[in-house]
Amino acid sequence: MQKNPAHHGLDVSRLAxxxxxxxIPPQTDxxxxxxxxxxxxxxxxxxxxxxxxxxAFLLHRSELEAAVRQHRAVLYIRMTCQTDDAxxxxxxxxxxxxxxxxIEDFDHQLNVTYLAARKRVGQGPASLAVYERKLRADVDxxxxxxxxxxxxESLLIQDxxxxxxxxxxxxxxxxxxxxxxxxxxxxTDRTRRENVWRLIVDxxxxxxDQLDEIFDKLLDxxxxxxxxxxxxxxxxxxxxxxxRFDYTPEDCKAFHTAVQDILVPVQRQMWQRRSEEMxxxxxxxxxxxxxxxxxxxxxxxxxxxxxGPAICQVLKRxxxxxxxxxAEMQQQGLLDxxxxxxxxxxxxxxxxDEVRKPFIFMNAAGSDDDVRVLLHEAxxxxxxxACADQPLVAYRHAxxxxxxxxxxxxxxxxxxxxxxxxxxDELKRRRRHVAEMTxxxxxxxxxxxxxxxxxxxxxxxTPAQRQAQxxxxxxxxxxxxxxxxxxxxxxxxxxxxxxxFYQVPFYYIEYGIAQLGxxxxxxHAQADEKTALNDYKKAIALGGSCSLPELFAVARVPFDxxxxxxxxxxxxxxxxxxxxx
Numbered sequence: 001m002q003k004n005p006a007h008h009g010l011d012v013s014r015l016a017x018x019x020x021x022x023x024i025p026p027q028t029d030x031x032x033x034x035x036x037x038x039x040x041x042x043x044x045x046x047x048x049x050x051x052x053x054x055x056a057f058l059l060h061r062s063e064l065e066a067a068v069r070q071h072r073a074v075l076y077i078r079m080t081c082q083t084d085d086a087x088x089x090x091x092x093x094x095x096x097x098x099x100x101x102x103i104e105d106f107d108h109q110l111n112v113t114y115l116a117a118r119k120r121v122g123q124g125p126a127s128l129a130v131y132e133r134k135l136r137a138d139v140d141x142x143x144x145x146x147x148x149x150x151x152x153e154s155l156l157i158q159d160x161x162x163x164x165x166x167x168x169x170x171x172x173x174x175x176x177x178x179x180x181x182x183x184x185x186x187x188t189d190r191t192r193r194e195n196v197w198r199l200i201v202d203x204x205x206x207x208x209d210q211l212d213e214i215f216d217k218l219l220d221x222x223x224x225x226x227x228x229x230x231x232x233x234x235x236x237x238x239x240x241x242x243x244r245f246d247y248t249p250e251d252c253k254a255f256h257t258a259v260q261d262i263l264v265p266v267q268r269q270m271w272q273r274r275s276e277e278m279x280x281x282x283x284x285x286x287x288x289x290x291x292x293x294x295x296x297x298x299x300x301x302x303x304x305x306x307x308g309p310a311i312c313q314v315l316k317r318x319x320x321x322x323x324x325x326x327a328e329m330q331q332q333g334l335l336d337x338x339x340x341x342x343x344x345x346x347x348x349x350x351x352x353d354e355v356r357k358p359f360i361f362m363n364a365a366g367s368d369d370d371v372r373v374l375l376h377e378a379x380x381x382x383x384x385x386a387c388a389d390q391p392l393v394a395y396r397h398a399x400x401x402x403x404x405x406x407x408x409x410x411x412x413x414x415x416x417x418x419x420x421x422x423x424x425d426e427l428k429r430r431r432r433h434v435a436e437m438t439x440x441x442x443x444x445x446x447x448x449x450x451x452x453x454x455x456x457x458x459x460x461x462t463p464a465q466r467q468a469q470x471x472x473x474x475x476x477x478x479x480x481x482x483x484x485x486x487x488x489x490x491x492x493x494x495x496x497x498x499x500x501f502y503q504v505p506f507y508y509i510e511y512g513i514a515q516l517g518x519x520x521x522x523x524h525a526q527a528d529e530k531t532a533l534n535d536y537k538k539a540i541a542l543g544g545s546c547s548l549p550e551l552f553a554v555a556r557v558p559f560d561x562x563x564x565x566x567x568x569x570x571x572x573x574x575x576x577x578x579x580x581x
Contacts, residue, residue, distance in 0.1 A: 379410030467492025
């Protein structure tokens with residue numbers, strides 16, 4: 001196998017940072033522990049006597065954090081782009097094991113140093129209020145005993161990525177990645193769809209015991225981390241670590257209930273129409289993506305080389321500035337879009353903090369879902385670029401709930417220009433599909449978030465109990481409307497395909513909160529696209545410099561995921577669905 005081809009990673013040397021380093025020496029090696037120690041202790045040993053000292057401290061710390069974060073990002077990107085490259089894996093593991101724990105300890109000491117100096121010097125400018133609130137929360141949560149546990153957690157997450165990234169299956173005589181096989185679920189041939197669905201599930205389940213073992217270890221580590229930090233549950237720990245100042249676990253549970261009450265009936269209506277059109281007594285799990293009228297799957301591109309340029313054209317027609325930013329990312333090698341053996345599953349956007357550029361990773365295989373994913377990650381990239389001028393690296397990253405507004409809104413705003421890829425009748429089909437999938441998404445968010453609450457509220461459980469709870473919640477949020485006869489044993493391990501449970505625990509409710517915000521932006525755009533797009537761009541340019549409710553307010557959408565908000569979303573989605581029939 002060819003190793004380390006240029007398109008299987010990232011060459012950051014081609015990218016110039018907008019600012020010259022003022023604190024970090026030019027030849028600093030971030031794989032060298034002594035270099036790192038020198039830089040951090042140099043900051044800690046500074047006398048901080050007045051406001052000017054504090055300002056210089058913050059700017060130099062931000063410079064150092066940006067460089068370190070970028071170094072980690074490059075190692076992570078290269079590892080996920082080719083998980084079967086032992087050298088990339090080893091370099092990333094060394095950083096996680098030896099350097100990241102050191103940096104976490106230094107970060108805590110810098111937080112304590114700064115806050116103590118701030119108390120002596122006096123209240124800082126209002127622009128630092130959000131930053132300092134987060135620092136105080138981090139200091140309160142920090143425990144030195146957790147540093148090694150968190151390093152062990154990161155290594156287990158990498159084990160999950162390596163194990164799942166190597167999955168392939170042979171279908172119709174051809175070995176393919178699971179991402180590529182997913183496209184067959186859009187096929188008109190029901191037997192083919194069933195065969196590939198069973199193949200994908202069996203392939204995932206073949207490593208189920210190993211994935212259970214990894215998760216059991218993660219569960220133990222996470223509970224120990226929470227208890228060390230004085231938190232009753234790991235859920236409480238993550239809410240504090242994620243800086244969820246503006247909503248509570250009880251708010252999330254209210255969201256779960258509202259979604260069940262309001263959207264399960266909407267999905268049943270949509271599925272009933274689908275089963276009638278497909279002339280089926282009951283839908284099976286492989287019947288949800290195919291066109292219900294038997295038309296061929298939407299195929300946005302035939303050649304992988306066509307995909308990026310086509311999306312670039314879509315974005316340029318939406319907004320010249322955004323389209324130009326995407327084109328520049330293409331030119332600079334900041335996209336790795338296509339599925340291949342050895343590539344980690346899923347998709348993400350990762351910001352390179354020193355050069356202030358975004359990198360997009362995904363596994364496109366030729367389906368319409370690829371369009372949605374790339375527009376989603378492009379929204380994250382535009383967010384990264386919009387707030388790149390924020391002086392503090394901490395303010396170049398928005399709260400997760402609003403970061404997802406940026407990405408989900410782009411899915412809908414850019415969809416108005418998809419005639420580049422589709423004919424009018426295909427666009428109408430797609431509108432229906434998007435409405436159906438948005439309802440499914442909100443139901444999945446509620447089910448998956450409820451599952452995570454259960455996992456950590458009931459940390460003493462067996463893999464069998466975990467599977468039973470997963471199936472129970474899937475049924476609660478509408479999956480019982482499908483015919484699962486003969487598939488009972490295959491259902492229980494379905495949770496293992498959700499990478500968030502392994503990699504970013506409790507990161508899922510954000511998708512629900514953000515989807516409601518994105519729907520509101522989309523509704524505004526239908527009345528006045530120019531104003532809605534300008535509001536969107538103003539809000540994302542603020543990065544993390546404002547509170548979550550303030551960011552929503554600048555975008556002119558409510559920070560609301562109550563029963564009433566979900567009811568409004570349901571009306572909007574049902575109307576869009578009915579208009580596309």
